[in-house]
Amino acid sequence: MFISFNNLLLPLLTLKKIKQSNMKHLNSILVAALFFLMVGVANAQDENNPWAIEVGVNAVDLYPIGLADGQTTNSASRGGLFDEYFNVEDHWNILPSVSKLSIGRYLGSGFTFAAVGTINRIDTVGDVPVDDLTYYGVDGEIKYSLRDLLNGPGGWFDPSLGIGGGYTWVDDIGFGTANALASVRFWLGENLALNFQSTYKHAFEDTYGQKHFQHSAGVVFKFGGKDTDGDGIYDQDDECPETPGLPEYNGCPDTDGDGIEDRNDACPNTPGVAEYNGCPDTDGDGIPDPQDECPTEAGPKSNNGCPILDRDGDGVNDDVDACPDVAGPAANKGCPWPDKDGDGVLDKDDACPDVPGTVANKGCPEVSVEIIKQLNDYSKTILFDLGKSTIRQESYAILQNIADIMKEYPNENFVIEGHTDSQGSDATNQKLSDNRAASVRTYLTTIGMSGNRLSSIGYGESRPIATNANKAGRQQNRRVEISLRK
CATH class of the missing domain: 2.40.160.20 (Porin)
Incomplete structure (x- = not known):
């Protein structure tokens, strides 16, 4: 119808x-x-x-x-x-x-x-x-x-x-x-x-x-619009959709209110000027505060924004001078080099800064003839088992005295020498002297001496200091001596 x-x-x-x-x-x-x-x-x-x-x-x-x-x-x-x-x-x-x-x-x-x-x-x-x-x-x-x-x-x-x-x-x-x-x-x-x-x-x-x-x-x-950050600017027009911002910056923030939005502001939390990408120049010396080591005191760029002050005249500016009233080199932060042991060798050059020494020996004490004699007086009394290189226990205290003397001269190296009398074959005596010298060296390293400072050598019967014709002479020839390693 x-x-x-x-x-x-x-x-x-x-x-x-x-x-x-x-x-x-x-x-x-x-x-x-x-x-x-x-x-x-x-x-x-x-x-x-x-x-x-x-x-x-x-x-x-x-x-x-x-x-x-x-x-x-x-x-x-x-x-x-x-x-x-x-x-x-x-x-x-x-x-x-x-x-x-x-x-x-x-x-x-x-x-x-x-x-x-x-x-x-x-x-x-x-x-x-x-x-x-x-x-x-x-x-x-x-x-x-x-x-x-x-x-x-x-x-x-x-x-x-x-x-x-x-x-x-x-x-x-x-x-x-x-x-x-x-x-x-x-x-x-x-x-x-x-x-x-x-x-x-x-x-x-x-x-x-x-x-x-x-x-x-x-x-x-x-x-139907979306405003993720709730700043009243919808995401399709918001250039910073997840951070609340301002309409004049298309939704991006300007936290410090200096007219430079945060994404272009090198100092977003401190008001600054566009010339310095949003950073301030508090002392007005032409160096923005983040690059100015003295932001509240004007100074030249050559001095990183700090005023040039050098009260002690040592060429180290006071702001970096650890001793601004006492002249000292820049290498030591403006302080004079110390010489704790008073031996005339500055601590920075002194291999033994706590022990007086000589300039020739880099501030360490030099071993005198008397010290070498003292070491040998001890070493000659070291006892070994008969025909062996094993050190007898009663000689341990003597070896400790030798080590203590050597430690007083940390810049010196020593040679441990082994000697025998003429009894027995040359080969046997040579091997025995090598082993006894090495045995002394090894023991000294176990009680604190650096192995790098010690060496050992055996001379067999080749260097007697007494006659081998009688018992007394042969006893003197069976010995260990210590000398300086040149």
């Missing part, structure tokens, strides 16, 4: 619908509208929010759509295109309730797409009353905003032009439409606007499709 609004010569058929069915659809739209309204308010942020929801009312006008073939201008059902376009009282069909819901998404470069649902009731076609026909529309719209072209970004006046298409039902009769539309939004805030729109819907069905205008007015809420 259908009603042809294109030709009033056909009888107008009244399609009866149960009022409860209309109210059921209306209530569903109202519930959905309230839900999206709450979402929009809760999430409304700024102009960068990509989503928008519109809740409003619509009016359907079937009159100013152009005359049909053979129709005169005084027809009650249709006028010329845009004829009596604003005749609200006679031609507009308005449902006195929320009757439009639109959800849109910003596409970029001024374009948006929206899905629109509308409900209405047709009471009049032109000036001709009809019997309460239901109207449903589902449309898709692509609009281009002229806002930025006319006002610049953020202007309150926001006209748009667009095209679209959809499907319309009048009672149970459905038909597709191609749409052309114009709208204007008046932004009351960053996220809230009033929208007024007029849409011409051209039906594709000549028999029962209805060309008509649909006008609407609604409230628009924008939402």
